[in-house]
Amino acid sequence: MERYTVHKVIGEGSFGRALLVQCKSTKEKYVVKEIQLPKNQSKFDSTRREAILLSKLKHPNIVAFWEAFEADDLLCIVMEYCGGGDLLQRIQQQKTVQFCVDDILKWFSQMCAGAKHIHDKRVLHRDLKSKNIFLTDNGTIKLGDFGSACILNSSKAYAHAYVGTPYYVAPEIWDNKPYNNKSDVWSLGCVLYELCTLRHPFQAPSWKSLILKVCRGTYPPLPNHLPYELQYLVKQMFKTNPKDRPSLHTILTSHRVSRLLRTHLLPQAIEAEEQGRRTGRWNREEGKKVVSVLGEKSLMKTSTFEGMESAEVSCESKETDPRKQWAAEPSDSVLQMLANASLISSDSMASTCQTITGSTAKSASEEPENSRQRRRWEKDPPERLLSALEKAGISQAFSTFLIHRGATR
Numbered sequence: 001m002e003r004y005t006v007h008k009v010i011g012e013g014s015f016g017r018a019l020l021v022q023c024k025s026t027k028e029k030y031v032v033k034e035i036q037l038p039k040n041q042s043k044f045d046s047t048r049r050e051a052i053l054l055s056k057l058k059h060p061n062i063v064a065f066w067e068a069f070e071a072d073d074l075l076c077i078v079m080e081y082c083g084g085g086d087l088l089q090r091i092q093q094q095k096t097v098q099f100c101v102d103d104i105l106k107w108f109s110q111m112c113a114g115a116k117h118i119h120d121k122r123v124l125h126r127d128l129k130s131k132n133i134f135l136t137d138n139g140t141i142k143l144g145d146f147g148s149a150c151i152l153n154s155s156k157a158y159a160h161a162y163v164g165t166p167y168y169v170a171p172e173i174w175d176n177k178p179y180n181n182k183s184d185v186w187s188l189g190c191v192l193y194e195l196c197t198l199r200h201p202f203q204a205p206s207w208k209s210l211i212l213k214v215c216r217g218t219y220p221p222l223p224n225h226l227p228y229e230l231q232y233l234v235k236q237m238f239k240t241n242p243k244d245r246p247s248l249h250t251i252l253t254s255h256r257v258s259r260l261l262r263t264h265l266l267p268q269a270i271e272a273e274e275q276g277r278r279t280g281r282w283n284r285e286e287g288k289k290v291v292s293v294l295g296e297k298s299l300m301k302t303s304t305f306e307g308m309e310s311a312e313v314s315c316e317s318k319e320t321d322p323r324k325q326w327a328a329e330p331s332d333s334v335l336q337m338l339a340n341a342s343l344i345s346s347d348s349m350a351s352t353c354q355t356i357t358g359s360t361a362k363s364a365s366e367e368p369e370n371s372r373q374r375r376r377w378e379k380d381p382p383e384r385l386l387s388a389l390e391k392a393g394i395s396q397a398f399s400t401f402l403i404h405r406g407a408t409r
Protein backbone atom coordinates (compact mmCIF):
# COMPACT_ATOMS: atom_id res chain seq x y z
CA MET A 1 0.00 0.00 0.00
CA GLU A 2 3.03 2.24 0.42
CA ARG A 3 3.07 2.72 -3.37
CA TYR A 4 -0.24 4.59 -3.16
CA THR A 5 -1.42 7.81 -1.54
CA VAL A 6 -4.94 7.53 -0.14
CA HIS A 7 -7.09 10.51 -1.18
CA LYS A 8 -10.45 9.63 0.35
CA VAL A 9 -12.94 6.92 1.22
CA ILE A 10 -15.45 6.80 -1.64
CA GLY A 11 -17.83 4.33 -0.12
CA GLU A 12 -18.49 1.42 2.18
CA GLY A 13 -19.63 -1.83 0.62
CA SER A 14 -20.76 -4.96 2.42
CA PHE A 15 -17.17 -6.22 2.40
CA GLY A 16 -15.39 -3.08 3.60
CA ARG A 17 -14.15 0.26 2.32
CA ALA A 18 -13.52 1.52 -1.20
CA LEU A 19 -10.71 4.08 -1.33
CA LEU A 20 -9.66 6.53 -3.99
CA VAL A 21 -5.86 6.29 -4.20
CA GLN A 22 -3.09 7.65 -6.39
CA CYS A 23 -0.01 5.74 -7.45
CA LYS A 24 3.01 7.67 -6.19
CA SER A 25 5.16 6.92 -9.23
CA THR A 26 2.69 7.18 -12.14
CA LYS A 27 0.18 9.59 -10.54
CA GLU A 28 -2.63 7.38 -11.88
CA LYS A 29 -5.76 7.22 -9.75
CA TYR A 30 -7.25 3.87 -8.72
CA VAL A 31 -9.92 2.45 -6.47
CA VAL A 32 -8.72 0.10 -3.74
CA LYS A 33 -11.27 -2.25 -2.24
CA GLU A 34 -10.12 -3.38 1.18
CA ILE A 35 -11.27 -6.48 2.94
CA GLN A 36 -10.45 -7.56 6.44
CA LEU A 37 -8.99 -11.06 6.50
CA PRO A 38 -10.31 -13.57 7.30
CA LYS A 39 -12.61 -13.08 10.31
CA ASN A 40 -15.80 -13.03 8.32
CA GLN A 41 -15.18 -15.53 5.58
CA SER A 42 -18.43 -15.00 3.74
CA LYS A 43 -18.06 -11.24 3.32
CA PHE A 44 -14.68 -12.05 1.87
CA ASP A 45 -16.26 -14.34 -0.68
CA SER A 46 -17.87 -11.74 -2.88
CA THR A 47 -14.70 -9.69 -3.01
CA ARG A 48 -12.71 -12.80 -3.68
CA ARG A 49 -15.03 -13.64 -6.55
CA GLU A 50 -14.84 -10.10 -7.82
CA ALA A 51 -11.04 -10.02 -7.66
CA ILE A 52 -10.55 -13.25 -9.51
CA LEU A 53 -13.12 -12.53 -12.17
CA LEU A 54 -11.96 -8.97 -12.70
CA SER A 55 -8.40 -10.16 -13.12
CA LYS A 56 -9.52 -12.43 -15.94
CA LEU A 57 -12.02 -10.19 -17.67
CA LYS A 58 -10.19 -7.63 -19.69
CA HIS A 59 -12.40 -5.48 -21.86
CA PRO A 60 -12.70 -1.74 -22.55
CA ASN A 61 -16.19 -1.75 -20.96
CA ILE A 62 -15.27 -3.65 -17.79
CA VAL A 63 -13.58 -2.05 -14.78
CA ALA A 64 -9.91 -3.01 -15.20
CA PHE A 65 -8.17 -5.03 -12.51
CA TRP A 66 -4.77 -3.63 -11.62
CA GLU A 67 -3.31 -5.72 -8.81
CA ALA A 68 -4.14 -7.37 -5.50
CA PHE A 69 -1.99 -7.65 -2.42
CA GLU A 70 -2.13 -8.20 1.31
CA ALA A 71 -1.39 -5.33 3.67
CA ASP A 72 -1.59 -5.98 7.42
CA ASP A 73 -4.66 -8.17 7.69
CA LEU A 74 -6.38 -6.68 4.65
CA LEU A 75 -6.70 -8.00 1.14
CA CYS A 76 -6.47 -4.98 -1.17
CA ILE A 77 -7.77 -5.11 -4.72
CA VAL A 78 -6.62 -2.26 -6.90
CA MET A 79 -8.83 -1.45 -9.86
CA GLU A 80 -9.50 1.24 -12.42
CA TYR A 81 -11.06 4.40 -11.01
CA CYS A 82 -14.19 5.54 -12.81
CA GLY A 83 -14.25 9.29 -12.21
CA GLY A 84 -17.74 9.79 -13.66
CA GLY A 85 -19.35 7.83 -10.80
CA ASP A 86 -22.09 5.25 -11.24
CA LEU A 87 -25.07 5.40 -13.60
CA LEU A 88 -27.56 5.58 -10.75
CA GLN A 89 -25.99 8.83 -9.55
CA ARG A 90 -25.95 10.07 -13.17
CA ILE A 91 -29.65 9.28 -13.58
CA GLN A 92 -30.50 10.97 -10.29
CA GLN A 93 -28.57 14.09 -11.29
CA GLN A 94 -30.85 14.51 -14.30
CA LYS A 95 -33.86 15.07 -12.02
CA THR A 96 -36.53 15.39 -14.74
CA VAL A 97 -34.40 16.26 -17.80
CA GLN A 98 -34.40 13.27 -20.16
CA PHE A 99 -31.14 11.94 -21.62
CA CYS A 100 -30.64 12.48 -25.34
CA VAL A 101 -31.05 9.40 -27.54
CA ASP A 102 -27.37 9.43 -28.49
CA ASP A 103 -26.26 9.13 -24.86
CA ILE A 104 -28.75 6.33 -24.26
CA LEU A 105 -27.51 4.42 -27.31
CA LYS A 106 -23.87 5.03 -26.49
CA TRP A 107 -24.10 3.88 -22.87
CA PHE A 108 -26.37 0.98 -23.61
CA SER A 109 -24.27 -0.34 -26.50
CA GLN A 110 -21.16 -0.19 -24.31
CA MET A 111 -22.78 -2.01 -21.41
CA CYS A 112 -23.96 -4.69 -23.86
CA ALA A 113 -20.41 -5.01 -25.23
CA GLY A 114 -19.00 -5.50 -21.69
CA ALA A 115 -21.74 -7.96 -20.73
CA LYS A 116 -21.40 -9.86 -24.01
CA HIS A 117 -17.70 -10.26 -23.30
CA ILE A 118 -18.37 -11.91 -19.93
CA HIS A 119 -21.12 -14.09 -21.42
CA ASP A 120 -18.70 -15.20 -24.12
CA LYS A 121 -16.51 -16.38 -21.23
CA ARG A 122 -19.52 -18.16 -19.72
CA VAL A 123 -19.58 -15.81 -16.77
CA LEU A 124 -22.87 -14.36 -15.50
CA HIS A 125 -22.82 -11.06 -13.65
CA ARG A 126 -26.14 -11.62 -11.81
CA ASP A 127 -26.29 -8.16 -10.28
CA LEU A 128 -26.41 -5.78 -13.22
CA LYS A 129 -28.00 -2.51 -12.15
CA SER A 130 -27.34 1.18 -12.68
CA LYS A 131 -25.42 1.31 -9.35
CA ASN A 132 -22.95 -1.30 -10.60
CA ILE A 133 -22.31 0.37 -13.96
CA PHE A 134 -19.72 3.13 -13.92
CA LEU A 135 -18.68 6.04 -16.13
CA THR A 136 -15.09 7.14 -16.65
CA ASP A 137 -14.14 10.81 -16.82
CA ASN A 138 -14.47 10.67 -20.60
CA GLY A 139 -17.93 9.08 -20.48
CA THR A 140 -17.01 5.45 -21.22
CA ILE A 141 -19.17 2.78 -19.61
CA LYS A 142 -17.53 0.18 -17.33
CA LEU A 143 -19.30 -2.76 -15.75
CA GLY A 144 -18.20 -3.29 -12.17
CA ASP A 145 -18.99 -5.09 -8.92
CA PHE A 146 -18.53 -8.73 -9.87
CA GLY A 147 -19.16 -9.88 -6.29
CA SER A 148 -22.29 -11.84 -7.31
CA ALA A 149 -20.92 -13.27 -10.55
CA CYS A 150 -20.54 -16.96 -11.32
CA ILE A 151 -19.10 -19.23 -13.96
CA LEU A 152 -21.34 -21.70 -15.72
CA ASN A 153 -20.34 -25.32 -15.56
CA SER A 154 -21.70 -28.63 -14.48
CA SER A 155 -22.56 -28.22 -10.81
CA LYS A 156 -26.04 -27.54 -9.51
CA ALA A 157 -24.85 -25.85 -6.34
CA TYR A 158 -25.52 -22.27 -7.23
CA ALA A 159 -28.93 -22.94 -8.69
CA HIS A 160 -30.21 -23.16 -5.13
CA ALA A 161 -29.77 -19.53 -4.26
CA TYR A 162 -31.43 -16.38 -5.51
CA VAL A 163 -28.99 -13.64 -5.98
CA GLY A 164 -29.57 -10.19 -7.32
CA THR A 165 -31.36 -6.94 -6.67
CA PRO A 166 -35.16 -7.42 -6.58
CA TYR A 167 -35.97 -4.45 -8.82
CA TYR A 168 -33.70 -5.89 -11.52
CA VAL A 169 -34.40 -9.59 -11.08
CA ALA A 170 -35.89 -11.48 -14.04
CA PRO A 171 -39.21 -13.37 -13.78
CA GLU A 172 -37.53 -16.78 -14.03
CA ILE A 173 -35.69 -16.13 -10.76
CA TRP A 174 -38.97 -15.43 -8.98
CA ASP A 175 -40.22 -18.49 -10.80
CA ASN A 176 -37.69 -20.68 -9.04
CA LYS A 177 -35.56 -21.31 -12.13
CA PRO A 178 -31.76 -21.05 -12.25
CA TYR A 179 -30.12 -17.83 -13.29
CA ASN A 180 -29.10 -17.77 -16.95
CA ASN A 181 -27.51 -15.39 -19.44
CA LYS A 182 -30.94 -14.05 -20.41
CA SER A 183 -31.51 -13.04 -16.78
CA ASP A 184 -28.59 -10.61 -17.20
CA VAL A 185 -30.33 -9.40 -20.38
CA TRP A 186 -33.49 -8.67 -18.38
CA SER A 187 -31.48 -6.64 -15.85
CA LEU A 188 -29.85 -4.66 -18.66
CA GLY A 189 -33.37 -4.05 -20.00
CA CYS A 190 -34.19 -2.44 -16.64
CA VAL A 191 -31.12 -0.21 -16.92
CA LEU A 192 -32.03 0.72 -20.52
CA TYR A 193 -35.55 1.60 -19.37
CA GLU A 194 -34.12 3.76 -16.57
CA LEU A 195 -31.95 5.59 -19.11
CA CYS A 196 -35.00 6.17 -21.32
CA THR A 197 -37.39 7.36 -18.60
CA LEU A 198 -35.32 8.13 -15.44
CA ARG A 199 -37.69 5.73 -13.70
CA HIS A 200 -37.55 2.08 -12.87
CA PRO A 201 -39.83 -0.11 -15.07
CA PHE A 202 -41.30 -2.16 -12.23
CA GLN A 203 -42.13 0.10 -9.31
CA ALA A 204 -44.40 -1.25 -6.64
CA PRO A 205 -45.57 -0.51 -3.11
CA SER A 206 -45.13 -4.11 -1.95
CA TRP A 207 -43.09 -7.22 -2.72
CA LYS A 208 -46.15 -9.02 -3.95
CA SER A 209 -47.09 -6.39 -6.49
CA LEU A 210 -43.44 -6.02 -7.56
CA ILE A 211 -43.15 -9.76 -8.24
CA LEU A 212 -46.48 -9.83 -10.05
CA LYS A 213 -45.50 -6.91 -12.27
CA VAL A 214 -42.16 -8.53 -13.10
CA CYS A 215 -43.68 -11.95 -13.75
CA ARG A 216 -46.32 -10.44 -16.03
CA GLY A 217 -43.79 -8.12 -17.67
CA THR A 218 -46.08 -5.12 -17.25
CA TYR A 219 -44.41 -1.70 -17.32
CA PRO A 220 -45.47 1.81 -18.37
CA PRO A 221 -44.76 2.37 -22.09
CA LEU A 222 -41.70 4.36 -23.15
CA PRO A 223 -42.22 7.98 -24.27
CA ASN A 224 -43.20 8.29 -27.94
CA HIS A 225 -40.28 10.50 -28.93
CA LEU A 226 -37.85 7.58 -28.57
CA PRO A 227 -36.92 5.71 -31.76
CA TYR A 228 -39.08 2.75 -32.63
CA GLU A 229 -36.03 0.47 -32.48
CA LEU A 230 -35.51 1.27 -28.79
CA GLN A 231 -39.17 0.71 -27.96
CA TYR A 232 -39.04 -2.63 -29.75
CA LEU A 233 -35.80 -3.61 -27.99
CA VAL A 234 -37.20 -2.89 -24.52
CA LYS A 235 -40.25 -4.98 -25.36
CA GLN A 236 -38.00 -7.87 -26.43
CA MET A 237 -35.74 -7.61 -23.38
CA PHE A 238 -38.82 -7.79 -21.13
CA LYS A 239 -40.15 -11.01 -22.63
CA THR A 240 -41.08 -13.03 -19.58
CA ASN A 241 -39.85 -16.28 -21.11
CA PRO A 242 -36.03 -16.11 -21.27
CA LYS A 243 -36.06 -18.13 -24.49
CA ASP A 244 -37.92 -15.26 -26.20
CA ARG A 245 -35.43 -12.65 -25.00
CA PRO A 246 -32.57 -11.82 -27.37
CA SER A 247 -29.04 -12.69 -26.26
CA LEU A 248 -26.47 -9.90 -26.11
CA HIS A 249 -24.88 -11.38 -29.21
CA THR A 250 -28.19 -10.96 -31.07
CA ILE A 251 -28.74 -7.45 -29.73
CA LEU A 252 -25.32 -6.37 -30.95
CA THR A 253 -25.26 -8.17 -34.27
CA SER A 254 -28.59 -9.08 -35.80
CA HIS A 255 -31.33 -7.23 -33.99
CA ARG A 256 -33.32 -4.37 -35.49
CA VAL A 257 -31.41 -2.04 -33.18
CA SER A 258 -27.91 -3.43 -33.84
CA ARG A 259 -27.01 -0.94 -36.56
CA LEU A 260 -27.83 1.97 -34.24
CA LEU A 261 -25.91 0.44 -31.35
CA ARG A 262 -22.80 -0.54 -33.25
CA THR A 263 -22.13 3.02 -34.35
CA HIS A 264 -21.62 3.81 -30.64
CA LEU A 265 -19.23 0.99 -29.76
CA LEU A 266 -15.65 1.88 -28.88
CA PRO A 267 -13.17 0.82 -31.59
CA GLN A 268 -11.28 -1.07 -28.85
CA ALA A 269 -14.46 -2.98 -27.98
CA ILE A 270 -14.96 -4.01 -31.60
CA GLU A 271 -11.33 -5.09 -31.72
CA ALA A 272 -11.74 -7.04 -28.46
CA GLU A 273 -14.79 -8.76 -29.91
CA GLU A 274 -12.95 -9.73 -33.07
CA GLN A 275 -10.01 -10.98 -31.08
CA GLY A 276 -12.39 -12.96 -28.87
CA ARG A 277 -13.94 -14.52 -31.94
CA ARG A 278 -10.50 -15.55 -33.19
CA THR A 279 -9.22 -16.94 -29.90
CA GLY A 280 -12.49 -18.20 -28.43
CA ARG A 281 -12.97 -18.47 -24.71
CA TRP A 282 -10.71 -19.60 -21.87
CA ASN A 283 -8.56 -22.58 -22.61
CA ARG A 284 -8.91 -25.69 -20.50
CA GLU A 285 -5.94 -24.83 -18.27
CA GLU A 286 -7.10 -21.28 -17.63
CA GLY A 287 -10.64 -22.44 -17.02
CA LYS A 288 -9.41 -25.07 -14.53
CA LYS A 289 -7.31 -22.52 -12.71
CA VAL A 290 -10.20 -20.07 -12.32
CA VAL A 291 -12.56 -22.83 -11.25
CA SER A 292 -10.13 -24.28 -8.74
CA VAL A 293 -9.61 -20.88 -7.16
CA LEU A 294 -13.29 -19.93 -7.21
CA GLY A 295 -14.37 -23.31 -5.94
CA GLU A 296 -17.04 -25.71 -7.10
CA LYS A 297 -19.87 -23.69 -5.64
CA SER A 298 -19.37 -20.90 -8.14
CA LEU A 299 -20.38 -23.20 -10.96
CA MET A 300 -23.76 -23.65 -12.57
CA LYS A 301 -25.41 -26.01 -15.01
CA THR A 302 -24.42 -25.52 -18.64
CA SER A 303 -28.04 -26.04 -19.57
CA THR A 304 -28.90 -22.66 -18.10
CA PHE A 305 -27.02 -20.87 -20.82
CA GLU A 306 -29.57 -19.91 -23.44
CA GLY A 307 -28.78 -19.72 -27.11
CA MET A 308 -25.01 -20.21 -26.99
CA GLU A 309 -23.06 -23.24 -28.09
CA SER A 310 -21.93 -25.39 -25.17
CA ALA A 311 -18.92 -25.04 -23.19
CA GLU A 312 -15.41 -26.24 -23.84
CA VAL A 313 -13.53 -23.03 -23.88
CA SER A 314 -10.39 -21.98 -25.60
CA CYS A 315 -8.62 -18.72 -25.45
CA GLU A 316 -5.00 -17.93 -24.86
CA SER A 317 -4.11 -16.83 -21.35
CA LYS A 318 -1.25 -14.47 -21.98
CA GLU A 319 -0.64 -12.63 -18.76
CA THR A 320 2.32 -10.65 -20.01
CA ASP A 321 1.58 -7.39 -18.22
CA PRO A 322 3.96 -7.31 -15.23
CA ARG A 323 1.54 -5.07 -13.30
CA LYS A 324 -1.03 -7.84 -13.23
CA GLN A 325 1.11 -10.35 -11.48
CA TRP A 326 -1.51 -11.51 -9.04
CA ALA A 327 -3.83 -12.39 -11.89
CA ALA A 328 -1.17 -14.55 -13.49
CA GLU A 329 0.48 -15.88 -10.39
CA PRO A 330 -1.40 -15.24 -7.15
CA SER A 331 0.79 -15.36 -4.04
CA ASP A 332 0.54 -18.70 -2.27
CA SER A 333 -1.01 -17.28 0.86
CA VAL A 334 -3.67 -15.32 -1.03
CA LEU A 335 -4.43 -18.31 -3.21
CA GLN A 336 -4.60 -20.61 -0.22
CA MET A 337 -6.99 -18.28 1.54
CA LEU A 338 -9.16 -17.96 -1.52
CA ALA A 339 -9.24 -21.68 -2.08
CA ASN A 340 -10.24 -22.32 1.54
CA ALA A 341 -13.11 -19.86 1.71
CA SER A 342 -16.59 -21.17 1.01
CA LEU A 343 -18.51 -19.13 -1.51
CA ILE A 344 -22.02 -19.20 -0.16
CA SER A 345 -23.05 -18.86 3.41
CA SER A 346 -26.56 -18.54 4.71
CA ASP A 347 -25.58 -15.82 7.12
CA SER A 348 -23.29 -13.94 4.81
CA MET A 349 -23.19 -10.36 3.66
CA ALA A 350 -24.39 -7.58 5.85
CA SER A 351 -25.99 -4.19 5.20
CA THR A 352 -26.56 -3.55 1.49
CA CYS A 353 -26.10 -7.19 0.59
CA GLN A 354 -28.78 -9.00 2.51
CA THR A 355 -29.28 -12.67 3.07
CA ILE A 356 -32.66 -14.14 3.73
CA THR A 357 -33.03 -17.80 4.36
CA GLY A 358 -36.41 -18.95 3.26
CA SER A 359 -37.96 -21.54 1.04
CA THR A 360 -40.30 -21.36 -1.87
CA ALA A 361 -43.19 -23.78 -2.20
CA LYS A 362 -40.81 -26.37 -3.65
CA SER A 363 -37.26 -26.37 -4.88
CA ALA A 364 -36.64 -26.55 -8.64
CA SER A 365 -35.55 -30.15 -8.50
CA GLU A 366 -38.77 -31.23 -6.81
CA GLU A 367 -41.02 -29.68 -9.45
CA PRO A 368 -41.95 -31.55 -12.60
CA GLU A 369 -40.84 -29.65 -15.70
CA ASN A 370 -44.35 -28.81 -16.87
CA SER A 371 -45.80 -28.12 -13.45
CA ARG A 372 -48.40 -25.45 -12.83
CA GLN A 373 -46.08 -23.60 -10.53
CA ARG A 374 -45.53 -20.74 -12.96
CA ARG A 375 -49.21 -20.03 -13.31
CA ARG A 376 -49.63 -20.24 -9.58
CA TRP A 377 -46.79 -17.76 -9.06
CA GLU A 378 -48.27 -15.31 -11.53
CA LYS A 379 -51.47 -15.23 -9.54
CA ASP A 380 -50.02 -15.71 -6.14
CA PRO A 381 -46.27 -15.55 -5.44
CA PRO A 382 -45.14 -18.10 -2.83
CA GLU A 383 -46.11 -16.95 0.60
CA ARG A 384 -42.94 -18.16 2.28
CA LEU A 385 -40.67 -16.27 -0.07
CA LEU A 386 -42.87 -13.23 0.30
CA SER A 387 -42.85 -13.39 4.05
CA ALA A 388 -39.07 -13.77 4.02
CA LEU A 389 -38.80 -10.68 1.82
CA GLU A 390 -41.32 -8.68 3.78
CA LYS A 391 -39.06 -8.78 6.80
CA ALA A 392 -36.73 -6.60 4.76
CA GLY A 393 -39.36 -4.14 3.50
CA ILE A 394 -39.88 -3.08 -0.11
CA SER A 395 -37.57 -0.09 0.38
CA GLN A 396 -34.71 -2.63 0.33
CA ALA A 397 -35.57 -3.76 -3.20
CA PHE A 398 -32.62 -1.83 -4.68
CA SER A 399 -30.15 -3.79 -2.51
CA THR A 400 -28.35 -6.97 -3.44
CA PHE A 401 -29.89 -10.10 -1.89
CA LEU A 402 -28.70 -13.64 -1.50
CA ILE A 403 -31.64 -15.88 -0.68
CA HIS A 404 -31.28 -19.58 -0.06
CA ARG A 405 -34.32 -21.29 -1.40
CA GLY A 406 -33.55 -24.87 -0.47
CA ALA A 407 -33.56 -24.37 3.29
CA THR A 408 -36.66 -24.73 5.44
CA ARG A 409 -37.48 -22.02 7.90
Ligand SMILES: Nc1ncnc2c1ncn2[C@@H]1O[C@H](COP(=O)(O)OP(=O)(O)OP(=O)(O)O)[C@@H](O)[C@H]1O
Residues within 6 Å of the ligand: 010, 011, 012, 013, 014, 015, 017, 018, 031, 033, 063, 079, 080, 081, 082, 083, 085, 086, 131, 134, 144, 145, 147, 352, 353, 400
Ligand atom coordinates in the same frame (compact mmCIF):
# COMPACT_ATOMS: atom_id res chain seq x y z
N1 LIG B 1 -14.09 1.42 -9.87
C1 LIG B 1 -14.77 2.37 -9.25
N2 LIG B 1 -14.65 3.65 -9.62
C2 LIG B 1 -15.32 4.64 -8.98
N3 LIG B 1 -16.17 4.42 -7.94
C3 LIG B 1 -16.32 3.15 -7.53
C4 LIG B 1 -15.65 2.07 -8.15
N4 LIG B 1 -16.00 0.91 -7.52
C5 LIG B 1 -16.85 1.27 -6.56
N5 LIG B 1 -17.06 2.61 -6.56
C6 LIG B 1 -17.92 3.36 -5.63
O1 LIG B 1 -17.50 3.04 -4.32
C7 LIG B 1 -18.62 2.87 -3.47
C8 LIG B 1 -18.54 1.51 -2.79
O2 LIG B 1 -18.69 0.55 -3.81
P1 LIG B 1 -18.75 -0.99 -3.53
O3 LIG B 1 -18.94 -1.71 -4.81
O4 LIG B 1 -17.58 -1.30 -2.73
O5 LIG B 1 -19.99 -1.12 -2.57
P2 LIG B 1 -21.52 -0.92 -2.87
O6 LIG B 1 -21.82 -1.21 -4.33
O7 LIG B 1 -21.92 0.43 -2.37
O8 LIG B 1 -22.08 -2.04 -1.96
P3 LIG B 1 -22.09 -3.63 -2.21
O9 LIG B 1 -21.02 -3.98 -3.19
O10 LIG B 1 -21.85 -4.18 -0.87
O11 LIG B 1 -23.46 -3.90 -2.74
C9 LIG B 1 -19.87 3.07 -4.33
O12 LIG B 1 -20.34 4.38 -4.14
C10 LIG B 1 -19.38 2.90 -5.74
O13 LIG B 1 -20.11 3.74 -6.63
